[in-house]
Amino acid sequence: MLSGPWPIALANLLVNEDKPGVYVLYRDVHEPAYVGRADRDLRSRITPSAAEHRGIRWFSFEYASSALDAYQKECRYYHELLPTDNQLHPDAPTFSNGRCPVCVANTFKIILGRGGIR
Ligand SMILES: [Zn+2]
Numbered sequence: 001m002l003s004g005p006w007p008i009a010l011a012n013l014l015v016n017e018d019k020p021g022v023y024v025l026y027r028d029v030h031e032p033a034y035v036g037r038a039d040r041d042l043r044s045r046i047t048p049s050a051a052e053h054r055g056i057r058w059f060s061f062e063y064a065s066s067a068l069d070a071y072q073k074e075c076r077y078y079h080e081l082l083p084t085d086n087q088l089h090p091d092a093p094t095f096s097n098g099r100c101p102v103c104v105a106n107t108f109k110i111i112l113g114r115g116g117i118r
Helices: 008-014 046-051 067-081 101-111
Strands: 003-007 021-026 032-038 058-065
Touching: 003 008, 003 021, 008 046, 008 058, 021 046, 021 067, 032 067, 046 058, 067 101
Parallel strands: none
Antiparallel strands: 003 058, 021 032, 021 058
16 A cells, blocks of 8 residues: 655655655645656655656655566556556566556456456
């Protein structure tokens, strides 16, 4: 589960474990702007990522047990939160053959004639 949103200035204080994970950046606290992940070290990823997106004021985060787990969490938040700045679907870690769990579920829904989301 995501922790936050917290003020972006607190990222280096609150994210202090060297682990994979996912994060969400916000300009307005109610409007997710960007969903991203770190395959190795979430701690070193959030502040530089926020600097790439104009006007970020808030973030939330969640650690993951592995790079693949981080990817699957990133996919779930990407589909659930519909962040405004993500132009493309998240890419799987290069060393894995991970599939997005949401897209796979939607494929089955389409095959079964129930439609899907995004
Ligand atoms: Zn997907």
